[in-house]
Amino acid sequence: MSLPPGFHSEKPNQVCRLLRSLYGLKQASRQWNAKLTLALQKHGFQQLSADPSLFTKSSENSFTALLIYVDDILVAGTNSHHIVQLKKYLDKAFRIKDLGPLNYFLGIEAFKTMDGIYLCQRKYTLDILTESGFLESKPARTPAVTGLKLNNSDGDLIDNPESYRRLVGKLLYLTNTKPDISHAVQQLSQFVDKPRSTHLIAAHRVLRYIKGSPGKGLFYSTSSEIKLQGFSDSDWANCAETRKSITSYCIYLGDNLISWKTKKQATVSRSSSEAEYRALASTVCEIQWLHYLLTDLKVQLPTPTPLFCDNQSAIAIGENYVFHERTKHIEIDCHVVKQKVHEGLIKLMPISSQRQVAYGFTKSLSKPAFDSFHSKLGLQDIHAPT
Known part of the structure; x- marks a missing residue:
C-alpha cells in the first residue's frame, strides 16, 4: 500500500503497520x-x-x-x-x-400493538417505484398476467440488462414481507442473464401491482396457537424449455405465515407424482429445521406436524416403504419424507386443490383465484384508509 498524502518522513522505505482490520477486506x-x-x-x-x-x-x-x-x-x-x-x-x-425499540431494520418496518406485530416494507417499496418511474402508474390487480409463461425466445434483448438485474434483486428482497409476488418474481429471476423486452414488461406488471398497496405486509398475532402446519404443492413440467417443475410450500405457525418458497426443481420429473414428492421433501426439510429452531427458542411444538398435499399418489409414496418401478429412480435424499413420517415428525394429509394454500405459489392466477389465495396469506395494510 502507498503512504497517505501529506505524510513526510526522513527515513526511506518505510511501511505501515496495521493496528486493526480494514473494513472491506475479505477476512x-x-x-x-x-x-x-x-x-x-x-x-x-x-x-x-x-x-x-x-x-x-x-x-x-x-x-x-x-x-x-x-x-x-x-x-x-x-x-x-x-x-x-x-x-x-x-x-x-x-x-x-x-x-x-424496533421500528426499522434492514428495510423492514415493524409496528407493535397489543394484538401483535406488523411487518412491511413500505419505504423500500416506494423507493423502488420512485427509482423505476412507476410511482404515478396505474395499479394492476394481480402481479402477473393469468397463465403467463416466460421463455428465452420471445421479445428483443434489452439494451440495459443491468437495470433489469437490479430490479429483480430488489423485488426478491421485497418478497420477505410480500409472499403474494413470490411466483412472479421467481419467473423473472430465471432470465437475469439475457433479459428480453417481454421479461421487462412482466417486471413492470409487478411494479404496478405493488403500487396498489405499498404498505401491505404480514401481521403476526400474539394470540395465535403454537402449532405448525405446512402446505406443499408443485406445478409439473412448468418450464416449457427445460420441462422442469416448480416446488412451492408455505408453513404456518398457528394462523401466522412464517415460511414460504417458490423454486424451480433441479431435475426433470417423469410424472406429477414425482414432482409433488420432490416438493414434499423440500417442505419436510424446512419443517425439520423449524422444529430445531423453535426448540432452541424454548418453544414446545406438538407432533406430528400436519403436512397437506393435494396429490394422493405422492402421499402414498411417502407413506409406503416398498419401492415401485415408478419410484426407484428418485434420489435417496427425497425419501427423507418416508423417514420423517416413520419418526412421527410429520403426518401427510390429503387436501383438495381448491383449499391448497401453496397453489398460488406455482401459477399465475386469475383475479378471483388470486383473491382467494391472497386472503389465506394473512396480508394486511395498516396504511390503507379504513
Missing part, C-alpha cells in the same frame, strides 16, 4: 464475527446450531435472544433489566449505538 467480516461471537459467549450466550446468527441466554426467570446481521443486532427478551445489562456490556466492548 474483516470473518474476524468481526469471530470476535463478536466470543464476546457474547463470555457473557453467557449460546450460539444456536440451527441458525449461527442467533444467540440465546436463558435462566430461571428470563430468556434473551439476540439476532445478528453483520453489525446490526436485534435483541428480544422477557426481562428488560437483562437487556439493559447486555447493551451496557456491548457498548463497553464495541461502543454500540442504541437505536431504541
Whole structure:
C-alpha cells in the first residue's frame, strides 16, 4: 500500500503497520464475527446450531435472544433489566449505538400493538417505484398476467440488462414481507442473464401491482396457537424449455405465515407424482429445521406436524416403504419424507386443490383465484384508509 498524502518522513522505505482490520477486506467480516461471537459467549450466550446468527441466554426467570446481521443486532427478551445489562456490556466492548425499540431494520418496518406485530416494507417499496418511474402508474390487480409463461425466445434483448438485474434483486428482497409476488418474481429471476423486452414488461406488471398497496405486509398475532402446519404443492413440467417443475410450500405457525418458497426443481420429473414428492421433501426439510429452531427458542411444538398435499399418489409414496418401478429412480435424499413420517415428525394429509394454500405459489392466477389465495396469506395494510 502507498503512504497517505501529506505524510513526510526522513527515513526511506518505510511501511505501515496495521493496528486493526480494514473494513472491506475479505477476512474483516470473518474476524468481526469471530470476535463478536466470543464476546457474547463470555457473557453467557449460546450460539444456536440451527441458525449461527442467533444467540440465546436463558435462566430461571428470563430468556434473551439476540439476532445478528453483520453489525446490526436485534435483541428480544422477557426481562428488560437483562437487556439493559447486555447493551451496557456491548457498548463497553464495541461502543454500540442504541437505536431504541424496533421500528426499522434492514428495510423492514415493524409496528407493535397489543394484538401483535406488523411487518412491511413500505419505504423500500416506494423507493423502488420512485427509482423505476412507476410511482404515478396505474395499479394492476394481480402481479402477473393469468397463465403467463416466460421463455428465452420471445421479445428483443434489452439494451440495459443491468437495470433489469437490479430490479429483480430488489423485488426478491421485497418478497420477505410480500409472499403474494413470490411466483412472479421467481419467473423473472430465471432470465437475469439475457433479459428480453417481454421479461421487462412482466417486471413492470409487478411494479404496478405493488403500487396498489405499498404498505401491505404480514401481521403476526400474539394470540395465535403454537402449532405448525405446512402446505406443499408443485406445478409439473412448468418450464416449457427445460420441462422442469416448480416446488412451492408455505408453513404456518398457528394462523401466522412464517415460511414460504417458490423454486424451480433441479431435475426433470417423469410424472406429477414425482414432482409433488420432490416438493414434499423440500417442505419436510424446512419443517425439520423449524422444529430445531423453535426448540432452541424454548418453544414446545406438538407432533406430528400436519403436512397437506393435494396429490394422493405422492402421499402414498411417502407413506409406503416398498419401492415401485415408478419410484426407484428418485434420489435417496427425497425419501427423507418416508423417514420423517416413520419418526412421527410429520403426518401427510390429503387436501383438495381448491383449499391448497401453496397453489398460488406455482401459477399465475386469475383475479378471483388470486383473491382467494391472497386472503389465506394473512396480508394486511395498516396504511390503507379504513
